Amino acid sequence: xxxxxxxxxxxxxxxxxxxxxxxxxxxxxxxxxxxxxxxxxxxxxxxxxxxxxxxxxxxxxxxxxxxxxxxxxxxxxxxxxxxxxxxxxxxxxxxxxxxxxxxxxxxxxxxxxxxxxxxxxxxxxxxxxxxxxxxxxxxxxxxxxxxxxxxxxxxxxxxxxxxxxxxxxxxxxxxxxxxxxxxxxx
Amino acid sequence: xxxxxxxxxxxxxxxxxxxxxxxxxxxxxxxxxxxxxxxxxxxxxxxxxxxxxxxxxxxxxxxxxxxxxxxxxxxxxxxxxxxxxxxxxxxxxxxxxxxxxxxxxxxxxxxxxxxxxxxxxxxxxxxxxxxxxxxxxxxxxxxxxxxxxxxxxxxxxxxxxxxxxxxxxxxxxxxxxxxxxxxxxxxxxxxxxxxxxxxxxxxxxxxxxxxxxxxxxxxxxxxxxxxxxxxxxxxxxxxxxxxxxxxxxxxxxxxxxxxxxxxxxxxxxxxxxxxxxxxxxxxxxxxxxxxxxxxxxxxxxxxxxxxxxxxxxxxxxxxxxxxxxxxxxxxxxxxxxxxxxxxxxxxxx
Ligand code: SF4
Numbered sequence: 142x143x144x145x146x147x148x149x150x151x152x153x154x155x156x157x158x159x160x161x162x163x164x165x166x167x168x169x170x171x172x173x174x175x176x177x178x179x180x181x182x183x184x185x186x187x188x189x190x191x192x193x194x195x196x197x198x199x200x201x202x203x204x205x206x207x208x209x210x211x212x213x214x215x216x217x218x219x220x221x222x223x224x225x226x227x228x229x230x231x232x233x234x235x236x237x238x239x240x241x242x243x244x245x246x247x248x249x250x251x252x253x254x255x256x257x258x259x260x261x262x263x264x265x266x267x268x269x270x271x272x273x274x275x276x277x278x279x280x281x282x283x284x285x286x287x288x289x290x291x292x293x294x295x296x297x298x299x300x301x302x303x304x305x306x307x308x309x310x311x312x313x314x315x316x317x318x319x320x321x322x323x324x325x326x327x
Numbered sequence: 328x329x330x331x332x333x334x335x336x337x338x339x340x341x342x343x344x345x346x347x348x349x350x351x352x353x354x355x356x357x358x359x360x361x362x363x364x365x366x367x368x369x370x371x372x373x374x375x376x377x378x379x380x381x382x383x384x385x386x387x388x389x390x391x392x393x394x395x396x397x398x399x400x401x402x403x404x405x406x407x408x409x410x411x412x413x414x415x416x417x418x419x420x421x422x423x424x425x426x427x428x429x430x431x432x433x434x435x436x437x438x439x440x441x442x443x444x445x446x447x448x449x450x451x452x453x454x455x456x457x458x459x460x461x462x463x464x465x466x467x468x469x470x471x472x473x474x475x476x477x478x479x480x481x482x483x484x485x486x487x488x489x490x491x492x493x494x495x496x497x498x499x500x501x502x503x504x505x506x507x508x509x510x511x512x513x514x515x516x517x518x519x520x521x522x523x524x525x526x527x528x529x530x531x532x533x534x535x536x537x538x539x540x541x542x543x544x545x546x547x548x549x550x551x552x553x554x555x556x557x558x559x560x561x562x563x564x565x566x567x568x569x570x571x572x573x574x575x576x577x578x579x580x581x582x583x584x585x586x587x588x589x590x591x592x593x594x595x596x597x598x599x600x601x602x603x604x605x606x607x608x609x610x611x612x613x614x615x616x617x618x619x620x621x622x623x624x625x626x627x628x629x630x631x632x633x634x635x636x637x638x639x640x641x642x643x644x645x646x647x648x649x650x651x652x653x654x655x656x657x658x659x660x661x662x663x664x665x666x667x668x669x670x671x672x673x674x675x676x
Contacts, residue, residue, distance in 0.1 A: 175413040182407045203389040211393045211403045218567035220574035247574035248415040
């Protein structure tokens, strides 16, 4: 969650509330409404790489139920998704395919690095065949730590990502940094 | 619902008499407004339907379903639609551009065209065609073209396979569907949907035509490509089927077409088998429109129940079932109906 703390919200969220509410729907621009809607309906890509994906699937079942937040629509086609949950170990062999899937997604698209493997290589930090974190080649929006993170942690990540998506201006600087690595290192 | 027709009459009189517009122009104007009303009605249904679908799927899986936006998550779908609106419209380089672009619109148009003949109450119909049910079946089959267009136009092997599967499935299930409706038409002695409805004043056709109803029910699951017969979008083998390359609002149009088709198919089932706007238990103080909506939603409930309880079948078992079971059974039903009708007439003289 460090990435969220470091950034300084300009007109951004206060106590989890979005800027749509105080300004009023009528006065706000179309873009604000669109962003608000985007932040409320993430459709994740049906896509898992390793053990973390099992936990992602558990998030969809009866006990945790990702559908409460409207994200149960796991689309199989990257064209129709908004969110790529990099759930698991990204091996060097898989890296080009992950990147291609990301490029096939339609804008606006978001990436969540789920689990310590996708964040930094995790238990395979010194491995010759594992990519040391998804952010070495993708613009990752949010990190969910854990090995594996529990479904609750995944939900918390989703809710944090909401704030980020609803207030893109507040995070603009951060995006520039993120985009530096995009498509490199492989 | 007579009050609705009275309003239309008052409006027509005001247009021709009050303002002095020529009769033909006034008629065209009124028709356009009525068409818009029907489209809006269908789209409103859609919001309720998708909400119901998500809630039902949650219920059958012992989950809660969307519950954060609005009462019981009712506003989840509007938010999703707005999001789809704002999404990038990806058009891959290799697609056949005109076909790719038209396909999604085509699928929606063919789905909405069926609504021209479907009555929702006494006189509540855009065009009371005397061959209404024939028109419905004919328009239903033209929907196939849109799916083949999407499959071919995307220039993607999975899309193509999905499109071809849809075509095969829709064509082979079109036949038992038409045959099963034939039994009802024989009993009612008319192709006009309002007349068929009137013929069920005493007994609903679901009782003498129970075989036909089952045949119709199964083939109308396959027709709008719904689970468990939604092989055209089988994720495990075809990724997403014919709309694989579509994103944003074009993809949403395909979904809208699917649900529009579903409502139309349920409405036809309600009119042909469940007595349309004839009241149950002689409760005539409830308007016919309400009865009609109740029956449509009962059918939709059955469709959703089936969708979320059965696993998807394989393609060849689907085809075998269609050609080797459904078609003979529905043909047999026609024979039985004919013989039964003849015997009935001979007895009653
Ligand atoms: S973070 Fe742990 S649980 Fe997740 S993929 Fe890596 S090793 Fe598996």
